[in-house]
Amino acid sequence: MSVMPKEILYGKTGFKIKVPIASCTVAGGAEKIYENVLAEVRSRNVNVEVTIVGCMGLDFIDPWIELAKVGYPPAIYAKVEPERVGRIISNYLSGDLSQAYALRFRVNGIKKEEVPTLDELVSWKCQVRWVSRNCGIVNPESIEDYIILEGYHGLKRSLSMKSEEIIEEVKKAGLRGRGGAGFPTWLKWKICWEQPSDEKYVIANCDEGDPGAFMNRLLAESDPHRILEGLIIAGYTIGAQKGFIFVRAEKPLAARRLSKAVEDAYAYGFLGRNILNSGFNFDVEVFLSAGAFICGEETAMISAIEGGRATPRQRPPYPAVKGLWNKPTIINNVETLAHVATIMSDGWKKFAALGTEKSKGTKMYCVVGSVKRTGAYEVPIGTSIRELVYTIAGGPPEGREIKAVQVGGPSGGCIPSSMLDLPLDYETLQEAGAIMGSGGIVVIDDSNCMIDIARFFLSFTMAESCGQCIPGRIGTRLMYETLTRIASGLGEMKDLDLLREISTVMIKTCLCALGRTAPNPVLTTLRYFKDEYIAHIKEKICPALVCKAFVRYQIDQNKCKGCALCAKNCPVQAISGILGSPHVINQDKCVKCGACVEVCPSNAIIRVSKKIMEKQVQVMKK
Numbered sequence: 001m002s003v004m005p006k007e008i009l010y011g012k013t014g015f016k017i018k019v020p021i022a023s024c025t026v027a028g029g030a031e032k033i034y035e036n037v038l039a040e041v042r043s044r045n046v047n048v049e050v051t052i053v054g055c056m057g058l059d060f061i062d063p064w065i066e067l068a069k070v071g072y073p074p075a076i077y078a079k080v081e082p083e084r085v086g087r088i089i090s091n092y093l094s095g096d097l098s099q100a101y102a103l104r105f106r107v108n109g110i111k112k113e114e115v116p117t118l119d120e121l122v123s124w125k126c127q128v129r130w131v132s133r134n135c136g137i138v139n140p141e142s143i144e145d146y147i148i149l150e151g152y153h154g155l156k157r158s159l160s161m162k163s164e165e166i167i168e169e170v171k172k173a174g175l176r177g178r179g180g181a182g183f184p185t186w187l188k189w190k191i192c193w194e195q196p197s198d199e200k201y202v203i204a205n206c207d208e209g210d211p212g213a214f215m216n217r218l219l220a221e222s223d224p225h226r227i228l229e230g231l232i233i234a235g236y237t238i239g240a241q242k243g244f245i246f247v248r249a250e251k252p253l254a255a256r257r258l259s260k261a262v263e264d265a266y267a268y269g270f271l272g273r274n275i276l277n278s279g280f281n282f283d284v285e286v287f288l289s290a291g292a293f294i295c296g297e298e299t300a301m302i303s304a305i306e307g308g309r310a311t312p313r314q315r316p317p318y319p320a321v322k323g324l325w326n327k328p329t330i331i332n333n334v335e336t337l338a339h340v341a342t343i344m345s346d347g348w349k350k351f352a353a354l355g356t357e358k359s360k361g362t363k364m365y366c367v368v369g370s371v372k373r374t375g376a377y378e379v380p381i382g383t384s385i386r387e388l389v390y391t392i393a394g395g396p397p398e399g400r401e402i403k404a405v406q407v408g409g410p411s412g413g414c415i416p417s418s419m420l421d422l423p424l425d426y427e428t429l430q431e432a433g434a435i436m437g438s439g440g441i442v443v444i445d446d447s448n449c450m451i452d453i454a455r456f457f458l459s460f461t462m463a464e465s466c467g468q469c470i471p472g473r474i475g476t477r478l479m480y481e482t483l484t485r486i487a488s489g490l491g492e493m494k495d496l497d498l499l500r501e502i503s504t505v506m507i508k509t510c511l512c513a514l515g516r517t518a519p520n521p522v523l524t525t526l527r528y529f530k531d532e533y534i535a536h537i538k539e540k541i542c543p544a545l546v547c548k549a550f551v552r553y554q555i556d557q558n559k560c561k562g563c564a565l566c567a568k569n570c571p572v573q574a575i576s577g578i579l580g581s582p583h584v585i586n587q588d589k590c591v592k593c594g595a596c597v598e599v600c601p602s603n604a605i606i607r608v609s610k611k612i613m614e615k616q617v618q619v620m621k622k
Helices: 006-010 023-027 030-044 082-093 143-148 153-158 163-173 185-193 215-222 224-238 252-267 298-305 334-346 348-352 385-392 426-431 450-464 470-487 494-509 513-517 520-528 530-539 565-569 595-599 610-621
Strands: 015-020 049-053 065-069 075-077 201-206 242-248 283-289 329-333 362-369 375-380 402-407 413-416 440-445 551-555 605-609
Touching (some): 006 065, 023 030, 030 082, 143 252, 153 334, 163 334, 185 224, 185 329, 201 215, 201 224, 201 298, 201 334, 215 224, 224 329, 224 334, 242 252, 242 298, 252 283, 283 298, 298 329, 334 348, 385 402, 385 440, 413 450, 413 520, 470 494, 494 530, 565 595, 595 605
Parallel strands (some): 015 049, 201 329, 242 283, 362 440
Antiparallel strands (some): 015 065, 065 075, 362 375, 402 413, 402 440
């Protein structure tokens, strides 16, 4: 980061304080921190530029701030509390960096503290920040910041090229769609470009709705002009004159910043008529979706923009041939378009040097769940799941072991811990029963039941099904009900064949990709965790002690101090006892909500297997 322009690093005053304002940091109180920074600056009468930036992906340190003064090393402070702001500024200006989380780089003459640089942190140095390079660095609401860092250079270069030359450049780069099955971007563009039509359209898909995935939101909130630049290049390449950015309404900050980017691009001549004196006319509109998961499916998205209900259409014809208002249309994920802007700026060779033979470049992955360092990380495609989850994200919390990772969102697959050395690329994941999807990775530890996990993801796809086709509407419900039966202790071995049969029908006959991939969590858990299904059906136990039908809550009489907190918080008055003496749980009343476990200060309440508990009771009776 030592080559970062001084204006971006230190601002116009030589002293700059950056406060990240993104959905993730706002949830941690960043807006209050921003207010306190401004108040501190006013009270000290310091000549300092206070600016907002986006998220840099290290969500486990949120909320953070960065201070950079000429002659001092830029320092990042993690998990900042509003009341600490004044002390942080004072210590930094005095040369005391001991409380900093990391430094952008070191500066000679300043007392060396035991603080690492970002490039020394494993969560940072193992990344290749190609498309996320500006995230957490630029003010996302400043087109000037983007331009200083060579923003719109790719567009300027593209406007001097022919469409077929741009398509060839994207082809050489080996860019594949970053929002789903990885269809070659150049091929989609070429098909659309070749269609004879007086009108064509481009759509940026920012509808991201996968649980645990937020890389699109992060890009839109942190570097919106990169997405917009890629969209304009796409429009120019296929001969379109209108583009849409389709944003999920539940992401208001992303929508607002994309709208601001569009407004500023018009003012600077990157949008509108005769863009940069090239003769190319192009307009962009930010369109808010209604929020249904199915809106992310491209034909449903088209229907929504047209003013209809967001329901999928039969394909073929594909949108590249007959899309928005029956005109040729290309739809690309926002990460794909951000890559386009970077490829056209830096050239295809740098991009193609990363990744695998079939899948070039980098990919952003969101790692959430049972890991120490949740966040959005950009690594070359082909990086192993193990490196991403253990090395970069830090592995599971102390005392826990990873059981599986769910890759590819709710329609992805559960990969067991024994297969964590698998490379993250499109073909390998598909062979393992998962999909790349948008890049969400949910880490599941050994405290989870895989049947319960499959049921959770299926409940999501069932609720989000558009209901238009019978296999999708009925199939998801039948599978959910079957899993519920198994988790309730009423399952039979024939249910496993039923789940496979329903899955096969859905994969072959569902109208859209949501329905065809919905069985993946079920099929992969059956494939890799069949022993847990058998335990539930034949042995009538839940090995993870999660499914209520197989679990009982018990108070350890030796640990219980008789504080009565459990009894006070029990919603059904199932716990009784004398204050100061061990309490007991009435198993006939207990609804197994777990409220008692959460409030017990001495960890005296534990979950035990119902079957084992019943055997103990029988032995005691004898």
